[in-house]
Amino acid sequence: MTAKQELQDRTEGEDLFCWFAEAISLNEAVSLTLTLEGRSLLLAYSPTWCGFASLNDSKTLIQGGKFEEKKISDCFELRIFHPRFELRWAIRGSETSKGQAFFTTEEADIFMEPPFARLQSDQRGKSAVFFRGEGKYLLWGTKKDFYEKTEREGWVSMYDHRINTLQIPFSSDRSSKQVYLRYFEYFTEDAFGNLEFAFEQLRDLC
Numbered sequence: 001m002t003a004k005q006e007l008q009d010r011t012e013g014e015d016l017f018c019w020f021a022e023a024i025s026l027n028e029a030v031s032l033t034l035t036l037e038g039r040s041l042l043l044a045y046s047p048t049w050c051g052f053a054s055l056n057d058s059k060t061l062i063q064g065g066k067f068e069e070k071k072i073s074d075c076f077e078l079r080i081f082h083p084r085f086e087l088r089w090a091i092r093g094s095e096t097s098k099g100q101a102f103f104t105t106e107e108a109d110i111f112m113e114p115p116f117a118r119l120q121s122d123q124r125g126k127s128a129v130f131f132r133g134e135g136k137y138l139l140w141g142t143k144k145d146f147y148e149k150t151e152r153e154g155w156v157s158m159y160d161h162r163i164n165t166l167q168i169p170f171s172s173d174r175s176s177k178q179v180y181l182r183y184f185e186y187f188t189e190d191a192f193g194n195l196e197f198a199f200e201q202l203r204d205l206c
Contacts, residue, residue: 016127016186016199017111019103026072027059029089029101032115033080041169041205045077046070054154054169055080062169081202085110104201127198130189134182136206141166142177170205182206 021029033040034055042053042061053061053070060069072078076099077090085105092100110116111124141158144165158166158179170179182203190196 015106016129017105017108018125018127019111019116019123020125021101021123023098024101025098026075026078026089029087030055030072030080032103033082033087035114036082036084036110038082038084040080040082043079044075046074047076051166052168079202081204083204086201104199127188129186129198131187131195133185133187135185136180136182139166139168139179139181143179168205180206
């Protein structure tokens with residue numbers, strides 16, 4: 001068996017479905033994910049802070065630490081990820097009220113669910129995936145024992161003496177003190193039969 005055939009046998013998904021918007025407000029983009037079942041996690045970037053957060057509603061999110069509500073509109077870039085999808089939004093150019101949004105999923109049926117069903121069909125696309133690989137990013141720090149008594153339910157504190165504390169929206173009964181950010185990498189085949197990296201999709205914390 002050739003290396004190419006072996007990779008093809010390991011492929012779990014055949015297609016990656018996407019939706020793209022050139023100019024959409026962050027609140028509108030986020031509202032697309034609120035009706036989808038399951039808890040979504042965020043990587044948020046703003047001029048004053050960046051880190052993991054959880055959605056409160058389409059206009060606010062919960063930041064770790066003091067568990068403060070933050071305005072989503074303060075962010076200039078956001079990645080919402082879930083085992084079923086990822087939504088990326090970022091400001092491009094001088095227009096700050098709207099940005100580009102890119103939504104990816106392996107489930108075509110997700111576009112039949114509201115509110116995606118009302119979106120224009122020409123904003124959707126499909127990419128044939130030759131190979132999907134899975135990987136994990138190790139988050140810095142370890143789960144700190146003395147934070148367990150004061151933590152909010154569904155959050156853990158990661159601590160490193162050089163960097164201090166990072167709160168992440170994660171709960172687990174595992175004894176391991178490490179937490180990983182799991183992702184999928186999608187590859188397509190170019191005109192010469194070579195693997196070509198297409199996209200990375202964040203999935204969950206584990």
